[in-house]
């Protein structure tokens with residue numbers, strides 16, 4: 310699913326955010342990316358999401374060479390990736406159901422199939438019955454679960470999560486992690502950037518550790 314070979318990233322006005330990173334993530338695998346603030350976690354996810362381009366090395370994701378990803382192809386490439394943000398980025402003026410439906414609508418789906426898939430995604434995260442609510446009417450944990458439903462509604466084979474539990478208490482964090490495990494168990498590859506060591510230990514999953522842009526351990 311992901312193959313990085315000697316990948317480096319230097320921002321135009323900065324130093325090396327990533328240095329000579331090599332790793333693979335197989336289809337259906339789950340792994341954490343950890344490291345202190347500024348270690349390069351978000352940069353790694355941004356490369357995979359096609360938000361930034363690698364400066365050196367070869368990065369392949371879902372069969373796409375990221376250095377050759379054109380602006381025109383980007384929307385198609387992105388459909389293969391579900392992305393979950395710490396601040397979930399839900400649109401406040403839309404209902405929960407319409408927020409979750411967005412990736413399907415953008416991909417050109419319409420009609421009853423959209424409603425059916427939105428309900429199935431909300432059911433998976435335990436939020437059936439909140440379809441007509443607005444995001445503001447939900448708790449932080451519920452909003453995060455709406456973000457997860459939206460990331461997964463189009464059934465992407467790869468899920469990226471950047472500090473998905475940053476704003477949640479330990480119990481809700483565990484719940485979100487259980488959801489990731491469930492999706493992983495049905496074959497979705499999951500890569501989670503987090504600095505929550507307690508949670509990472511509890512999950513007992515593969516962990517890539519970055520330090521000042523270098524990959525210092527992969528266990």
Ligand SMILES: Nc1ncnc2c1ncn2[C@@H]1O[C@H](COP(=O)(O)OP(=O)(O)OP(=O)(O)O)[C@@H](O)[C@H]1O
Pocket residue numbers: 320321322323324325326344345346347348349350351352353504
């Ligand atoms: N757009 C940018 N332009 C220039 N430098 C950047 C940019 N984005 C990140 N950096 C730098 O790249 C390095 C890695 O940043 P990154 O955000 O990937 O780290 P992180 O591990 O995700 O940190 P945090 O846990 O604080 O989010 C940092 O030194 C940061 O200042």
